[in-house]
Amino acid sequence: MSLTPITVHHYLVLSTLLFAIGLFGVLFQRNIIIVLMSLELMLSGANLAFVTFSRTHANLQGQVMVFFSIAVAAAEAAVALSILIALFRARDSVNVDAASDLKG
């Protein structure tokens, strides 16, 4: 089996694919928990691109940026999940359509 050598393009296509799958989940899932997980997946796709360019340029700053990205993702997950709990208490549902109006 002869495989072409792995280049930066392979990693970028994979990174874009993960981002696109996450975007698909954010747009089409009705379950707000899976929407939040798809957001994490989109962040991970972007992180993969950061690490890929860090490797190709032999520069560690991309990896440092991924650190910050992971920390911000953790903060985002904590706040988003607490909003989700408040929403579930108010509407008794995890369907995003239950929160389509801002009244009350």
Next chain:
Amino acid sequence: MEAVVFYGFGGLAVVAALLMVLARSPLNGVLWLVVCFVGIAGLFAALDAHFLAAVQVLVYAGAILVLFLFVIMLLNLRPGDLSRLTGFSLRGGGAWGFGVGVLGFAAVVTAVILGAHLDPVTGKGGVTTLVPRAMSAMEPLSGGAVEVAVPLFSTYLLPFEAVSLLLLAAIVGAVALTKKRLP
């Protein structure tokens, strides 16, 4: 060897991501996302970001997804909730977003394919001047804990402190949002 690692971990990540997005119940979704993040951690290790690979498993697959599991447990969803969550709705703004997402992905893939066929000397024949080189031919980079800590605690000290403040704000915000109002 490098190709085996890339296609193995990359395929694992993509398949697990698809299964997560299409999951019927959020519990299955979380477990597939753990598999996906382990695949991404493997790719990080293949890119010589060894410390980030460990952080990805510990913080993402460990801490953040356990938080998701706790919330799912806390919500106490009924079976009716789970079966209602299956469908996608293609109406409204979703269809536009889907079109934009597909077009954007097609644009990147086209650019990469065209860029992969350009002449390395003249730079003609593609839409990008990026010349593909095998990752194994790149100059080496060590991403251990010591190497990453040097820029993190010198050049990026101020952003590091700002992130710690952000995490504190997130903790306080999460507690304030979820605590029950006392009468």
